[in-house]
Amino acid sequence: KQEVTQIPAALSVPEGENLVLNCSFTDSAIYNLQWFRQDPGKGLTSLLLIQSSQREQTSGRLNASLDKSSGRSTLYIAASQPGDSATYLCAVITDSSYKLIFGSGTRLLVRP
Amino acid sequence: GAGVSQSPRYKVAKRGQDVALRCDPISGHVSLFWYQQALGQGPEFLTYFQNEAQLDKSGLPSDRFFAERPEGSVSTLKIQRTQQEDSAVYLCASSSSTSGRNEQYFGPGTRLTVT
Numbered sequence: 222k223q224e225v226t227q228i229p230a231a232l233s234v235p236e237g238e239n240l241v242l243n244c245s246f247t248d249s250a251i252y253n254l255q256w257f258r259q260d261p262g263k264g265l266t267s268l269l270l271i272q273s274s275q276r277e278q279t280s281g282r283l284n285a286s287l288d289k290s291s292g293r294s295t296l297y298i299a300a301s302q303p304g305d306s307a308t309y310l311c312a313v314i315t316d317s318s319y320k321l322i323f324g325s326g327t328r329l330l331v332r333p
Numbered sequence: 334g335a336g337v338s339q340s341p342r343y344k345v346a347k348r349g350q351d352v353a354l355r356c357d358p359i360s361g362h363v364s365l366f367w368y369q370q371a372l373g374q375g376p377e378f379l380t381y382f383q384n385e386a387q388l389d390k391s392g393l394p395s396d397r398f399f400a401e402r403p404e405g406s407v408s409t410l411k412i413q414r415t416q417q418e419d420s421a422v423y424l425c426a427s428s429s430s431t432s433g434r435n436e437q438y439f440g441p442g443t444r445l446t447v448t
Contacts, residue, residue, distance in 0.1 A: 225375070252434055264337075264424060265376070265439040310375055319364070319433035320392075321426075323375025 223248045223315050227324035234301055235332050242296040242327045244311030249289045255321070256285050256296050257310040265310065269296070273316075301331045335359075337440035339425050345446045346415045354410045354443045358427030365408050366437060367400055370422040379423075381433060382408060415447045 224247045234240055244254075253272050257265040269278045269285040271294070277286040284297040298305060308328045312321040338357040346352050358365050364383055368376035369392075379398070381389040384405035393400070397416075402408040412419055422444050426437040 264441040320378040
């Protein structure tokens with residue numbers, strides 16, 4: 222059974238700092254991996270999607286990497302801003318399915 | 334509309350009441366998903382539709398939960414005889430692919446509180 226874990230559960234950093242969020246999954250047979258952002262009381266906004274054949278994806282100040290063999294992904298946020306404060310969720314779709322399997326998220330606070 | 338919409342955004346129900354939650358997917362999206370998100374947790378899969386066909390309902394927690402998508406567009410998640418453990422945010426997502434394995438786009442969710 223696929224399980225997704227995110228570390229740390231919460232993170233507080235000063236504005237301007239570069240930071241890394243971690244995601245690990247137990248079954249390396251994944252179809253793709255997505256990183257989402259969730260603001261309080263809001264739905265999920267897709268940030269980056271990495272297909273299983275890819276190693277990384279970039280969008281603006283965000284860079285996500287994928288290492289299937291080790292069951293890990295990282296989300297790198299450069300030059301963090303208070304507006305980046307949110308919960309970041311990692312989710313995978315396994316090769317045999319279509320269901321997104323989520324981690325519990327990392328709550329990020331960027332202090333001005 | 335441009336994105337997935339859900340209504341109502343908030344619902345308070347007394348224990349034992351029936352509730353109906355609506356999802357309007359992105360126009361033309363074939364695949365539709367429902368997820369349940371408990372406080373402080375990631376969303377968990379409930380059910381999957383491809384057009385009007387409910388292909389997977391393995392995540393529905395009990396037979397009090399029922400979902401439909403009769404015309405292959407709007408979907409309704411119904412919960413009968415609500416219990417306190419049903420309190421959660423219910424998220425709907427849609428995808429353009431018939432396999433449902435492309436990017437899923439989420440609505441804002443319905444926060445259900447059962448008192």
